[in-house]
Amino acid sequence: SQKIEQNSEALNIQEGKTATLTCNYTNYSPAYLQWYRQDPGRGPVFLLLIRENEKEKRKERLKVTFDTTLKQSLFHITASQPADSATYLCALVPGGTSYGKLTFGQGTILTVHP
């Protein structure tokens, strides 16, 4: 069966450290993988998109990698800050889908301690 899993339900780190979140998928061939941030009581906010033929994407303190052999994406936040505390969601668009129908992981709750 198809699954998309984020390996940690919760991740606690100290301010200034790098947070690394993992997203694994099985029985998908995603064309794109996206990462979103969701704060309590709010809708998800888009962060980064990476295509199946891209290995890495960066945006300011954020970095995403995509390994289609391992069927895994890693999301890194460097020099983390308490304001980075939120739930982070990975989502994929299956290959062969011509529109943006997203399949989400269950999310990882990140807490950055001062």
Add this chain to the structure above:
Amino acid sequence: NAGVMQNPRHLVRRRGQEARLRCSPMKGHSHVYWYRQLPEEGLKFMVYLQKENIIDESGMPKERFSAEFPKEGPSILRIQQVVRGDSAAYFCASSPTSRGETEAFFGQGTRLTVV
């Protein structure tokens, strides 16, 4: 340019009543997706609409749920004869194109509570 607007933000319905959730996409966006987030679960796709057309409703329960996106006005997700299990946060997202590599802009959601 206002973001995606959903209303109401909170909705309480008694079992058996109807719930109507509204979504106004961002200006210039003609593609709308609805997702449901049950307590302790991830976001699940429900339906994808373009103006006046339902393109993919594979995530919609077969009964009691319907969606529309008329030529004029907001997209509506309608739940008839609500049951306790319908209690969830319902999010809509809009995008300017249908392409899968386009980011989705989400609204703040409607939190439906069925009592």
